Amino acid sequence: MLLTAHLSLVVPVHVRQLGQLPQWLSIVWQKSHQKLSKKLRVRTKEGINMTIDFESETKLPSKHGYGGDYANVLAELRSGINQIDKQLINLVAERFSKVSEVGDLKAIFHQPVEDSKREHWVLDQALENAKRKGVSEFLTRELMDVLLKHSKAAQAKRVRDL
Numbered sequence: 813m814l815l816t817a818h819l820s821l822v823v824p825v826h827v828r829q830l831g832q833l834p835q836w837l838s839i840v841w842q843k844s845h846q847k848l849s850k851k852l853r854v855r856t857k858e859g860i861n862m863t864i865d866f867e868s869e870t871k872l873p874s875k876h877g878y879g880g881d882y883a884n885v886l887a888e889l890r891s892g893i894n895q896i897d898k899q900l901i902n903l904v905a906e907r908f909s910k911v912s913e914v915g916d917l918k919a920i921f922h923q924p925v926e927d928s929k930r931e932h933w934v935l936d937q938a939l940e941n942a943k944r945k946g947v948s949e950f951l952t953r954e955l956m957d958v959l960l961k962h963s964k965a966a967q968a969k970r971v972r973d974l
């Protein structure tokens with residue numbers, strides 16, 4: 813029988829719902845290796861073939877430590893992502909507020925906007941932190957590149973408008 817540890821969590825419930833034990837179970841994976849989308853084909857003692865769609869009630873593999881069903885776990889994870897995205901934008905706003913103040917200071921003291929030595933230090937710190945946290949170097953470079961570019965543009969605008 814093809815019953816995997818993953819499906820054994822789900823199958824007994826549905827079999828009980830059928831009210832009769834199947835003679836055999838055969839699992840048809842709708843999309844191979846996509847464990848969250850599958851159909852279970854059941855033949856009852858009476859020889860009736862039935863197909864149970866697990867699409868809406870799919871349990872996640874217990875080995876990943878998820879207890880809830882797919883939709884609940886997905887909603888919970890996405891709510892976490894929403895919070896993080898909000899924090900990210902809040903932090904960007906905070907950074908730009910400081911950057912603008914630096915821009916004003918530079919304008920008053922007739923200093924250039926760009927400070928490549930400081931930029932190198934900023935990037936090195938970010939890369940070091942990213943390495944510790946397992947964030948890709950490529951992503952970190954791209955992210956810092958965008959931040960530095962926009963920070964300098966914001967400063968240049970402050971200097972122009974002052």
Ligand SMILES: C=C(O[C@@H]1C=C(C(=O)O)C=C[C@H]1O)C(=O)O
Nearest residue numbers: 914925926927930931934960963
């Ligand atoms: C904010 C500054 O101005 C520019 C922007 C930087 C940044 O966004 O981190 C760093 C160096 C400068 O090119 C600064 O000098 O500190």
